[in-house]
Amino acid sequence: MRRLPTRSTGTVRRRVVGAMAVAVLCTGGLVAVPASATPTAAQAEAPPAPDEGPALTPPMGFNNWNSTHCSADFDEAMVKGIADLFVDKGLKDAGYQYVNLDDCWALPSRDANGKLVPDPARFPNGIKAVADYVHSKGLKLGIYTSAGTKTCSDIGFPGALGHEYSDAQQFADWGVDYLKYDNCNNQGVDAKQRYTTMRDALKATGRPIVYSICEWGENKPWEWAGDVGQLWRTTGDISDSWGSMLSLMKQNLPLAQYAGPGHWNDPDMLEVGNGGMTDTEYRTHFSMWSVMASPLLIGTDLRKASDETYEILSNHDVIAVDQDPLGKQGTVVSSEGGRWVVSKEMKDGSRAVALFNESGSAQRIATTAKEVGLPSATAYAARDLWQHKDFNTAGTLAATVPAHGTVLLRVAADPKWAAYPPASELGLDEGVFVEPGAAAKVTATFTDLGRTPARDVAVSVSGPAGKGWAVKAAGPTRASEVPSGKSLRTRWTVTPPAGAATGAYDLTLRATYRSPQGTKVTSTVPVTASVATAPPSGASDLGDLPWLATSNGYGPVERNTSNGEDGAGDGNPLTIGGTVYAKGLGVHAPSSVDYYAARSCERVTAQVGVDDEKDTKGTVAFEVWADGKKVASTGVLTNSDAPQSLSADVTGAQVVRLVVTDGGDGVDSDHADWGDAQLDC
Incomplete structure (x- = not known):
């Protein structure tokens, strides 16, 4: 991840901050607070208890930053257009209300x-006129500022530090x-001082304004920001x-105990639709944010x-998980x-259960009603x-979940x-691995997970259309009935054409039943x-093998250079602690x-560590997996660590996986090298 500048003092480059129109807390150190920031005794009254205030469910809406930043696209016409689309496209009916x-x-x-002055080029009629328009649609308007002298953009617009009460009143007057x-x-x-001052200033206006604290988690606001x-x-x-979405999800998941009605953990706004991920990954993004009771x-x-x-x-079923009034975050x-299983308790006694596959290939993920917290019952x-x-x-509860995918269930002991x-x-x-023109034998299994039988069961496997693949059943493909807990297993022979290029091909496995x-x-x-060829005998450089x-x-994985981060081929010589590979x-x-x-190789060896192209913040851990089992790992390594030797026994494995994790603290600057990585066969 891009290295972000220090934010405690001085000018900071704008970070992508998300959440809809709600106030976000951002943090710092210590200095005298201007007299204008000091509230009166009346203004300093305690805020209402969370169950009496706003945002009793996670706020839902829109924020322009991820799609526009400070570009000319961000203006009054855009904001009004978003409000119109909320209504016309059914997003308002789905629960979205803030246009921020x-x-x-x-x-x-x-x-x-x-006083703050709206940019007349962007908002020629002022903010109040925009708020009035948004309100006319039955929606709400949100705004942004910073708990500092300037905001976070490169230009640096006026911040609210020392102007809290004046700015809060302007916001309230605008609606x-x-x-x-x-x-x-x-x-x-x-x-804590800066964010509490703005809380009191907002309260003093008498207008209910949702307050979103954008402090980036630096001072553990979940421990003190509940009031x-x-x-x-x-x-x-x-x-x-x-990578960014996954890292934020992992940081937010352990904080479930701090979430509840009127106080929400916020792992930042949605990226769904911006083009940097697949639709499968965006469904995971939306699913996991909802299971975590995050603002949408x-x-x-x-x-x-x-x-x-x-x-x-606009998936109403998934939104209902996020907006459940019990306000529990999934655990x-x-x-x-x-293979992640995350369970969220719901007010009606059901559980929302996410079966999330972090890996780059399909995996079976399974759990039980008991494990996710449901009471014993005949069936569910x-x-x-x-x-x-x-x-x-x-x-x-089980499914074969595609790479980076999520199956989201709502399960209840329903009579x-x-x-x-x-x-x-x-x-x-098991996975399908086959050499060009050769046959691979695989077994498809249909299992009845229900309490009632599945009848007239039929299973089929088909190859890529028009690609010359031959797929033949070597066993029964039909059953008049598959009882509860039983399976229909069918052996198949899959043969790609002799000229099939190395790579991944899509097959379709289908079952019908009544x-x-x-x-x-x-x-x-x-x-x-996967059409692949066996690696050659002896030691091969993994930077050269397919x-x-x-x-x-x-960015992509780079062969024989460092990651570089953005586009293909933008890396540098692999360098760990001054040693070049x-x-x-x-x-x-x-x-x-x-x-x-x-199944013909014995060992993976490498010199591993954080690449020198990122100076002080990288923290990573290296792992080697053989057919789904971890066979070697390092501890957490940082920029200050010398290259570490890693050796793993992979004897008899069909698939060897090299894994790098973020060391548990997010992905900032986590550029990692597998130097001199070799596979001995």
Whole structure:
């Protein structure tokens, strides 16, 4: 991740900050507070208890920063257009209500009376006129400033430090409903002091304004901001990448105990629709933010959004998880091998259960109703919140989840479970790895997870259309009935054409069946077949061997150079602690690189560490996995550590995976090198 500048004092480059129109707390050190910031005794009254105030569920809305920054696209027309789209596209009905302005809405200087002045080029009719328009649509308006002398943009617009009461009153007079309060140029004033002063200033206006604390989690606001704001950033800024989203999710998940009605952990706004991730990854983003009871603040320009983006953002089933009035944040049940199970208690006694696959290839993820916190019952009702289908289950919750994907379920001990068809699990017993023109044998398994039988079951596997693949069944593909807990297993032979190029190919695994009541169910699982060749005998440089799949935090995995971070080929010589390596891999946490070992290799060796191109902040850990089992790992390594030798026994493995994690503190500057990495076969 890009190295971010120090934020305690001075000018700070604008960080991507998200959340809809609510005030965010941002932090710093210690200095005298101007007299104008001192409240009267009446103004210093304690705020209402969380269950009496605003944001009793996580705020939902829009913030322009991720899609526009300070560009000319950010203006009155955009804000009004977003409000119109909230209504026209059904987002208002789905629960979105805040239309929030981020940085750059004001002129760089206050007027002669010390008041903030809206930029007349962007907002020719002023902020109140925009608020009136937004309110006319039944929506609310949010605004932004910083708990410092200037805001976070490169230009540096006026901040509120020393002007809290005046600025808060201006916001109230304009009809603002939400304040995001950033953390730049804070002059070292204690964070708790700065954010409490603005809380009191907002309260003194008499207008209910949601207060979003954008302190980036630097001073653990979850421990002190429960009576200050309604939400607080727990992380640095999000960017539109898988690595950034994943890192923020991992930082936010452990903080579940601090969330509840009127006080929310905020891992920053949504990137859904901005183009840096796949739709599968965006569904994971939206699912996990909802399971974490996070604010849902749209960060894409809805005027340009695709139908798929609108479909993700307006999923009522998933939004209901986020907006559940009990206000519980989901907790981690398990996370071994990148197979995450996260459970969220709901007010009606059900559980929202996320089966999330962090890895770069499909994996089976399974849990039980008991493990996610449900009481013992004969059977359960389980709704798939992305398929919008209901099933019954005897208690097992399982699915083959695609790479970077999430299956999101809502499960309850519902006495009406028998009205739904049985849940099923469909998948291959192992991955499909095959050499050009050669046959691979795989087994597809259909399992009835329900309490009732699955009838008229049929299973099929098909190859890529028009690619010349041959797929033949070597066993039964049909069964008149598969009882509860039983399986139909079918052996298949999969043969690519002799001229198939090395790479990944999409196969389709499908099952159809009927419930006892006659309801037809179709289940489809995308399967990746990897055409690969066995590595040569002897020692081979992994920087030169073809890989099966890669996943990288920022930029692509680089061969024989460092990560560099952005585009392909932007790296430097692999360098750890001053030692340069001619061969190896340059990656950025979180990262994984898969190699086909064809069960003919014995050992992986490498010199590993943080690349010198990032000076002081990198913290990473290296792991080697063989067929899904961790066989070697380092402790956390930093820029100050010399290269460390890593050796792993991978004897008999079909797939070898090289993994780099973020060391547990986020992905900032986590450029990692596999120097002199070799596979001995």
